[in-house]
Structures are given as structure tokens and as C-alpha cells.
Amino acid sequence: MVSKLVKWRDDAAEANGPRAADEQIKVVQQMCAWGLLRGLLLCNPAAPVPRIYKGGNREEIIWTPEDCAAWDATPKIPRYMVDVRRLVEFTGLRRADLIALTWDEISDTHIARTASKKSRGKRRRTVMPIVPGLKALLEELKTRPRTPGVETVLVNAHGNPIAGPSLTTNFIKWRAEAKNKQGIWHRGTYDDEPDRAKTLHDLRGTFATKLMTLPGGSLTDDQIATIMGWSVKQVAAIRKVYVDEAAIVVAIGRRIADALENEVENDTGSTTLSG
Template sequence: MIEGVHFVRKRLAGGISRWYVYAWRGGPVVMSADGRKPSLTTEALERIASARRDRDAARKPRPTTIQTLIDKWRDSSEWSNFTPNTQKTWGSSIRAIEVKWGEVPLAVFNDTRMIAKVVDWREDRKKTPRAADNGVTVLRALLKFGVQRGDLRINVAEKIAKIYVNGQRAEIIWTKDDLDFFEKAAGEKDRAVYEAVLFCSVTGLRREDLARVTWASVGEFAIVKKAMKSSRGRRHFATVPRIARLDAVLELLKVRSRVSGVDTVLVNPRGRPWHLDTLSKEVARIAKLAGIVHIDVDEEGGPPRQRRKHLHDVRGTFATYLMTETDLADAEIASIMGWSVEEVTRIRRIYVDDTARQIALGKRIARGLTPR
């Protein structure tokens, strides 16, 4: 007799006993017979063996996959610390990862040969380069989460480069002419949009912080606000020193009409806090009307290429104010902006030092042409 097989007798009308044989208690019926307690037939034995194999296979834990790591990530405090905007932006990339890699066992990603597979995936999506790069960025963050928690040994997406040629924007800023053209294009109807750009130019705040900073955060010497964007898993404070330009803009914004109870420095035309996507779209719309673009000069002699300037690029304008109107060192400016020192140095070279040299050169030429 096979251990665990369960026999159940049921008495039928007329006093006949019917026996039901189960592969195990609570398992499937593998045979039945009337009369005396039956012996197991060959067919019943085969059914018992098959049922137990199916049971054991179902009990065997499924291999950990990319999907299970994604589920764990979404349930983690790390994911909850991301801003709603980041969660929304990364959502489409996560769905792409689920489609491509969701059922792949996590152990496969401990093989360095997966680096080439990830690069191939990026190349397959190169017709939408920003989406392709975002996919790798999110995959990199996901695998980093797996490494930190001991589910992975390596991060195969860690050193994969971007293909989006416009990805580096630190050297793009809004100039004084850009701000003037934008103000003219905005007019009185879209004055609140211009004020948002102007406020960004004198604070360097990221969009999320720009739209959410309140008057309670405005101190005598600085604006101090807990940053919406985290860095290295920690939420830092956005601290903006008050320069003369900022003081003037704050005075302008104080008189903006706002709904009762609204304490944000910036408000939309209805006196309410800006919705982040709406603010970006409105800035982009008016910038397009104003013809505000960045010109890329091909160092190899090719034709120049135009790129539209975004709200995020206004941050660089504030960096130039810190360079020209304060005695802060590049390292101090980098700390305020959340940039590297190299990025600040590049901005200084392009927009401050080169401009100063050109002005000095123009003055020398003018003196040479002026009769003595």
C-alpha cells in the first residue's frame, strides 16, 4: 500500500458500499469500486504518481524573476520616496522592462553576457532614443535595488551609455534676450507663466520645488525647502541664497492675486498652485512662440542644429548670476545647483568668461577705430 493514499467508504441505497480512493487526503479521486475495500489497480497507481508530481511541481517555489524584483521594488520605501512625477515618468519604462524581461529568471542577470543583451534592447528602441535611454536608466535603478538587497551580485546596466544626443543639457541656459522675448510673447494674458520662468531664473529651483515652494520657506537670507527630488536615497533641502535679483522678483510675486489659503510663491492665472505638467506645457508653448532655441555648432564643420529650450534650462541662468554677482567659488555654486564642479566650470567658460572676453575685445577694437 502506498503511504498517504486515502480510502473513503460511502454506503449506497440497498446497503452496497462504494469506495473512493484519493491520491492523498484532500487530493483528487484516482479510482472507485463497489463492495469490499479495493486494491489499487495499475491505472490508479499511475494516476496517483501523476497527481503527486503535479502537486510537488506546484509547491516548488518559482524562480525569482525580474517581475518579482519589480514587485518588491514597488513595495519598498525606496520607491515610495520617489516623487509622484518620477513614479509616473518611470512607469512606462517599467512596463517596457516587464514586457521584455519580466519572466526572465533573476539569476540570468548575474551573467556579464547580459550587458550585450541590454545594449541590444536599447538599440532595438533607438527610433525613440529618449525612451530607449530612460529604459536603461530605470533598469539600472531596478538592478541596483536588487544588488543592494542581495538578490543580485552585479548590475549589468551600470555602465551602459546613453544614445540620446540631446541628453546633456547643462550647457544650455536662457539668456537675457531669451527672457525678454519670452516676456513679450507671454504678454499680460500669460503673465503668470513669465513670472514662473523669472522666479526660476533667480532661484535655480527644479520644477517640482519651484511650483511648491511657499512663503513660509522664504527666509531673510535664503529660501530653504525640503527638496522633492531625492539624491542617493535621501531627501535633501533645496537652499537658495537671496541675491538682489531674487529680492526684486519676490516683491513682484507678493502682489499676485491668489485663492484664500494658498501659500505657494507661484500661482497660476486662477490664483492656485501650478500643476507641474501644465506649467511645463505652458512654458514650452510660449517659448516656441518666442522662438527661443539653443544653437549647437558642429565642431567638425557640419550645419548648426537647433534645440528647444525648456523650463529646466532656466536653472543655468541662475548659475550665471551666482558667478557674476557673488564671490562664490565654482564648488560652492555646484553645491547649490546640485551639479558637478565640471558642469559649473563649463557654464562659466561658455557664458561668463567668453562673453567677458568678447566685450573686452569689442572695446579694444572700438578704441582702435576712435580718433585720438
């Protein structure tokens, strides 16, 4: 049965793509697990079948400042799409929580709301700090024209709440228009790694880097993982690539610059003495 399920998965991947095939296998795994618990099956033949879609591992993908600037500068992009990007960058909210966020969930020190998405069968209460730059953004968002009675922080061009499917469709459209129609991509590090288009969700990693570089001291990986609803491993992966390595490169650059400056001063001093 395992080999038959693998063949079925591979055929489904060829017809509908690897993600769809993985979802089909996931359903069979859950169904067989249900049957196993009730004595209807002796084993779960779908359990050993591995996933084939590898794009879900996106810990190293975030939006850089250059990506953010390119998105905001896209010709004719609606202002509310820029608002969306900026609010994710400064809050790290998932799409469902982002468009549902209301003003009464925001205090002077933090944002608190019950997450729309379940994590391990439970709805987490999402609490995140007001990071530098967020207050100014919120004050700006308050000035957006809105339909009377609408309390969501984000509104579309007509002053109404933004619908999730509409946001996804428009995000894909404007991502393709960004950077002179080149799009916003994460380039594969090695030749066998494909380039991947950056998603709205990847902006959450950008928010994580803000928590790692707060004035007066960054949060620990444990604290950031709690805020983001991630594992500590995910947070550590982002810190290593975008914070620690960057700090090392900057330190090396400063050392080289200081060494060159000292060398020039020594050469100048020697010339003066010789004269």
C-alpha cells in the same frame, strides 16, 4: 547577453525613442545588480550597455537676456507663465520646488527649503541667497490675486497653486509661440549638432550666471555647485562659455576702441602740427 540587450535597446529606441530605450536598459541594469548581490546571477550583462540619448548634457544651455525678453513679450502669454520664468531666473529652483515654494520659506537674506527631488538617495536642503532683483520680484508676486489660504509664491490665473503637469504643458505651448512662433532654441555649434529647444530647467543656468557676476564679487564654482546641487564641472562649463569668454570679448572690444581713439587723436595732432 550583452549583444542581445543592445539589439533590444536599439529596437526600443526605434519604436519609442532613445530616452525611453535608455530607461528600459536602466531598469534591467538595476534588476541584474539586485540579482548579482543575492547570488542569483554571475554577472550584470546590462552594465556595459551605454546610453544612446545625448540630449541630457545641457551644461552649455542657458536662457540669454534676449530669450527672456522674447518669452515675456509673447502675445497673450498668461502673466503667471512670465512669473514662473522670472522666479526660476532669480532662484534657480527646480520645477517641483518652484511651484511648492511658500512665503514662510523666504527670509530677508535667503530662501531655504527641503528639495522635493532626491539627489543620491537623499533630499537636499536647498538654501540660496536673495540676489539683486529678487526682492523686487517677490514684492510684485505678493500683489497677485490668490485664493484665501494659498501660501505658494506662484499662483495660476485663478489664484490657485500651479500643478506640475499643467505647467509643463503650458510651457511647451508658449515656448512654441515665442519669437513669432519660431520658439526658443539653442542652436548647435557645429553642423553635426542638432538644435535643441530650451527647457524651463535651462533657466537654472541663467541663475548660475547671476551668482558668477554678483556685485562686490562672484561666488566660487564650489559655492555655486553647493547651491545648485551640481558638480563643479557643470558650473565651470557655464562660467567658461557665458562669463569668462564674454569678459574676454568685452576686454578685447575696449582695447580696439581705445586703440582707434588714440589713432584718431594722433592723426589730429599731426595735422595740427603740420598746419
